[in-house]
Amino acid sequence: MTDTAPTDRPPLPDHLSVDPRSPHHVAAVFEHDIGIRFNGKDRFDVEEYCLSEGWIKVPAGRAVDRKGRPLLIKLKGTVEAFYR
Known part of the structure; x- marks a missing residue:
């Protein structure tokens, strides 16, 4: 299984909007699939x-x-951003 090198992805910014x-x-x-983990979920x-x-x-809603x-x-808590 080959995975794309992380060097071809831009670094995730501290503040990002859709x-x-x-x-x-x-x-x-x-251009890449991004995941957000908020308070462990x-x-x-x-x-x-x-x-x-x-x-x-x-x-x-x-x-x-x-x-x-x-x-x-706005929800406050622990935020983690990552590439999937």
């Missing part, structure tokens, strides 16, 4: 994270703002 309009969006990182609904401050933002984007809530 939203392309955000200044924290890094398109090169999203894998999360698949993370919209934004910050490793140094220890928080993630996730959608708050089905609620959307007036532009149709999901409303986000």
